[in-house]
Amino acid sequence: MxxxxxxxxxxxxxxxxxxxxxxxxxxxxxxxxxxxxxxxxxxxxxxxxxxxxxxxxxxxxxxxxxxxxxxxxxxxxxxxxxxxxxxxxxxxxxxxxxxxxxxxxxxxxxxxxxxxRRVEFVKQAEIAEIIEHNRVALNMAARTVHVNKAQLTLTGTEFAVLQLLMAQVGKVVTKETISQEVLGRRLAPFDRSIDMHVSNLRKKIAQYSDANCIQTMRGSGYVFLAQ
Amino acid sequence: MxxxxxxxxxxxxxxxxxxxxxxxxxxxxxxxxxxxxxxxxxxxxxxxxxxxxxxxxxxxxxxxxxxxxxxxxxxxxxxxxxxxxxxxxxxxxxxxxxxxxxxxxxxxxxxxxxxxRRVEFVKQAEIAEIIEHNRVALNMAARTVHVNKAQLTLTGTEFAVLQLLMAQVGKVVTKETISQEVLGRRLAPFDRSIDMHVSNLRKKIAQYSDANCIQTMRGSGYVFLAQ
DNA sequence: GCAGAACTTTACACACTCTTTACGTTCGCT
DNA sequence: AGCGAACGTAAAGAGTGTGTAAAGTTCTGC
CATH class of the missing domain: 3.40.50.2300 (Response regulator)
Incomplete structure (x- = not known):
C-alpha cells in the first residue's frame, strides 16, 4: 500500500x-x-x-x-x-x-x-475517510461498506475494487488498471478474476439496493455511477 | 531523448x-x-x-x-x-x-x-478531458458523448473513431490512420469497416443534431467540422 | 496440518459488436 | 452525358466480451 x-x-x-x-x-x-x-x-x-x-x-x-x-x-x-x-x-x-x-x-x-507503519497513523487521519455515492458508503479507516444503512461483508479484494471504482466515480476504470492497482499484476489475456470480483460485488450490493451502480463499459472497463 | x-x-x-x-x-x-x-x-x-x-x-x-x-x-x-x-x-x-x-x-x-524513466512533462490525460465542438461533447474519462445534452450510446470502436476525429478537428484524417489507430491494422483494399463505423456514428449523432459534423473528403478521409 | 475463506480458472450461455457482402448513390473526370 | 471509382448503408453472420455457476487452487488462522 x-x-x-x-x-x-x-x-x-x-x-x-x-x-x-x-x-x-x-x-x-x-x-x-x-x-x-x-x-x-x-x-x-x-x-x-x-x-x-x-x-x-x-x-x-x-x-x-x-x-x-x-x-x-x-x-x-x-x-x-x-x-x-x-x-x-x-x-x-x-x-x-x-x-x-x-x-x-x-x-x-x-x-x-x-x-x-509509524507514518501511517498520521496519514490515515488526513485522507478522506468516507466516500458515498448512490447510497453506497465506503469507510476507508474502518474498511466497512454500507448500502442503504445495511452493512456488507466484503473480502479484501472486493473492498479494494469498490474503493478504486468509487474514488473514480463517474470515470471509466479499465480492467488493466484494476488488476494493477488491486492485484498488483498486469492483466493477462483470458484473466477473468476482475469480472468475478465485480460480479460478486454487484451481487452483494444488490441485496440492499436496486440501483445498478457498477456499470459495464464493454471493451473499456467499469464505472461507478454517481447519484 | x-x-x-x-x-x-x-x-x-x-x-x-x-x-x-x-x-x-x-x-x-x-x-x-x-x-x-x-x-x-x-x-x-x-x-x-x-x-x-x-x-x-x-x-x-x-x-x-x-x-x-x-x-x-x-x-x-x-x-x-x-x-x-x-x-x-x-x-x-x-x-x-x-x-x-x-x-x-x-x-x-x-x-x-x-x-x-523520463518524466513526461505533459500528462496526456490532462491535455483534454473533454473535447467539445459543434454541440458534440466527448468526455474521455467517462467515455461518454453528449449531443445537445443528450447522451449517445456508442460502441467502443465508434467512440474511438469519434475521439480521433474530434482530436483532429478541422483536419482530414485518412482511413488508413483511422484503421491503424482504432483497429490496429492496415487498411486492406475493399475494407469497408471504417465507412460503416462512420455511418453508424453519423446516424447516432443525427438523432439529436442537424449539423452534419462529420464530413467526407472523397479520396482523402473524414473531417470533424469545428462549429 | 487442517478447515474454511478467498481467490482464480474453467466452462458455457448470451448479448453485443464488428466485418463482410451486396447493391444503390454520389462524385469527379474526360 | 457517361463511366468508373469511391462512398452510404441495410442486413447477416462471424467474432468477441461479459455474467456467472462451479470447480480448482492458494492462502490463512488456529
Missing amino acids: SQLLLIEDDIELSNLLCEYLQSQNHTVSQAFDGGSGLAMAKADNFDVILLDIMLPKLDGFEVLKQLRQTHLTPVIMLTAKGDDFDRIFGLELGADDYISKPFNHRELLARINAIT | SQLLLIEDDIELSNLLCEYLQSQNHTVSQAFDGGSGLAMAKADNFDVILLDIMLPKLDGFEVLKQLRQTHLTPVIMLTAKGDDFDRIFGLELGADDYISKPFNHRELLARINAIT
Whole structure:
C-alpha cells in the first residue's frame, strides 16, 4: 500500500524486486541510475526510497546526501557488502535503515512496513475517510461498506475494487488498471478474476439496493455511477 | 531523448511509427526482420527496443530469447490480437513490457517513457478531458458523448473513431490512420469497416443534431467540422 | 496440518459488436 | 452525358466480451 522508489542499476534484480513488492500491494517506481533516481525522489512524494549504494556516476551516498538537503523521505540503503563502513556512513547521512545483500524479500518487506507503519497513523487521519455515492458508503479507516444503512461483508479484494471504482466515480476504470492497482499484476489475456470480483460485488450490493451502480463499459472497463 | 530500435516487418507501418516517434524527439533505427534486428540490437546500445512478434523467419520470441543471452536492453513487445500470449507470460523470456494492438501512438510513447524513466512533462490525460465542438461533447474519462445534452450510446470502436476525429478537428484524417489507430491494422483494399463505423456514428449523432459534423473528403478521409 | 475463506480458472450461455457482402448513390473526370 | 471509382448503408453472420455457476487452487488462522 506504499509508494516506493527503487534506485538500483541492475535491471534484472530491480525488476524482480519490483515484481515482488508489487505483489505485496506496493506501488513501485524504478530508477536505474543515481541522477534520475534523485530527480524522481525530489519530484514525487514517495513513502520509502530503496537506494542501492553501488550506482554508476552518482553513487548512493551522494544521492542520499543531496536528497537530504531538501527532503526527509525515508530511505533504506541496499548495500552489496554488510560492512560497518557502509552502515555507519549511510546512517550518518540520514538513511533510516540499511539491509545488506543478499537479503531475502520478506526481510526487506518487514523493514519497509516498519518504516511506513509509524507514518501511517498520521496519514490515515488526513485522507478522506468516507466516500458515498448512490447510497453506497465506503469507510476507508474502518474498511466497512454500507448500502442503504445495511452493512456488507466484503473480502479484501472486493473492498479494494469498490474503493478504486468509487474514488473514480463517474470515470471509466479499465480492467488493466484494476488488476494493477488491486492485484498488483498486469492483466493477462483470458484473466477473468476482475469480472468475478465485480460480479460478486454487484451481487452483494444488490441485496440492499436496486440501483445498478457498477456499470459495464464493454471493451473499456467499469464505472461507478454517481447519484 | 532516447535511442530506439524498431523491429517491424511491415515497412509502411514501421515508417509511420518511426515518423511519430521522431516527432517526439526520439532517435529511431529500423529493422525489418528478426535477423538484422537482433544484429543491430547487439551492435548498438539502444535505450529501448520495440519488437513485433510476427516476423518472417526469426520471430519476436526467438529474437528476444537470443538477445537476452547477452543483453539486458529493455524490450517492449508489440503483440497482435491472435498472438500466443501464453508464451510471453509462461516462458518469461524477459520482455519488460508489452503493448497489444490496437494501441495508439501516445500509449506507446507513455510506455517508452515509463521504461526510460523520463518524466513526461505533459500528462496526456490532462491535455483534454473533454473535447467539445459543434454541440458534440466527448468526455474521455467517462467515455461518454453528449449531443445537445443528450447522451449517445456508442460502441467502443465508434467512440474511438469519434475521439480521433474530434482530436483532429478541422483536419482530414485518412482511413488508413483511422484503421491503424482504432483497429490496429492496415487498411486492406475493399475494407469497408471504417465507412460503416462512420455511418453508424453519423446516424447516432443525427438523432439529436442537424449539423452534419462529420464530413467526407472523397479520396482523402473524414473531417470533424469545428462549429 | 487442517478447515474454511478467498481467490482464480474453467466452462458455457448470451448479448453485443464488428466485418463482410451486396447493391444503390454520389462524385469527379474526360 | 457517361463511366468508373469511391462512398452510404441495410442486413447477416462471424467474432468477441461479459455474467456467472462451479470447480480448482492458494492462502490463512488456529
